[in-house]
Amino acid sequence: MSSTVFDSFLYREMFSTAPMREIFSDESFVARMTETETALARAQAKVGIVPHDAARIITDSVRPGALDHDRLRADTENVGYPVLPLVGQLAEQCGEAGGHLHWGATTQDIMDTATMLQCRDGLDLVAASLDRVREALRRLAAEHADTVTAGRTHLQHALPVTFGFRAAVWVSALDRHAERLAQARERDLMVQFGGAAGTLASLGTGPEGLAVRAALATELGLRDPEITWHVARDGLNEIVALLAAIGGSLGKIGWDVMMMCSSEFGELAEPFVPGRGASSTMPQKRNPISSELVVAAAKLLRDRASTMLDAMMQDFERATGPWHLEWATIPEAFQLAAASLHQTEFLLGGLEVDVDRMRSNTALTGGLIVAEAVMMAVAPALGRQRAHEVVYDACSQAIEHGRDLATELRRHPDLLAELGGDRIDELCDPSNYLGSAHAMTSGVVNG
Structure with missing residues (x-):
């Protein structure tokens, strides 16, 4: 039974995508926690804390697909977190070697690291989709670099621009987001391993604790942070805030396209698919559904970014509740971003541009x-x-x-x-008053 737009059989393809749902599915999260536990055993074996044979048996024996989900769900509800119940079942799969599972770790170490692995895969999808949208916009801007249209401020005619210039402005923001994505991946995708209060005291006062954390980071391909970040949530906040910013820039595109699709403008139309955007009572309707969904996603993403800011205020060395906000917010933010990018890619792929209507609209105010x-x-x-x-x-x-x-x-x-x-x-010819529009458009297209 589904109850949200993210898992609804009616709405899920409008507010999410199948690949992103897979990354943030329960099965994936459990698999990522399991991956973290086995990587921790191998890292500790390298440092000499766990026997190599135990680490090998743990790695070879754990089977996330063989877990008892009903038992795991019931135990998670009772404990309040899934790690203790998970470790219990994994230890049973490993026999005597299972006694070396989760050595010196705390629940948040495993869950945070698993979340980071999910974020890494999610950002891969976001970056690839963003690149496709940017390329589509570059083609649009190049094709219409000299297509004169009305520039509008406060929804009134201002000065003539070109549609290519408008599309180049759209893509310029996404180009900067692509740079931010690359920077965020390098800065924010960190391993988490600090133990109960973040000091790694369970591994002693020597260098072993930090050596294990570094080895764990290497095993998983994540950054080794300078210090435990149990209550320093800036990394995850930046990721979600960036998804929201991307959603906002896509929402701006969706809003412009939606307006230009209106009957009074008539300058654009979303790709024609029989029945898409149809009305149950008005046969003539062809509503800009993708643009509407992109705008909706932008508004929903704004709320997720706000929630993540709230979740940053965590008390002392381990939080009493703000951490739980992330469990719902991060998966939803990724799904909304993926859906927004997918809808934008679709609408740009077959966007119908009425060049003549754009030009004739510049004459609506008589020059x-x-x-x-x-x-x-x-x-x-x-x-x-x-x-x-x-x-x-x-x-x-x-x-x-x-x-x-x-x-x-x-x-x-x-x-x-x-x-x-x-x-x-x-x-009084609008095509003679375009300033540097062509040069700026070319700079973006060829940049």
């Missing part, structure tokens, strides 16, 4: 979109402030009397005398 171009052209002669006043008056008259800007400009003697009719027509 007012290039008012700044006229102002800047006459500013050298009239001064900027006087130029602003004259063009502002021309715009006001055009709006009031329903005339286009070029016609109204010709009615102003100062402007007509300074510019001439041909120059006014040239200035």
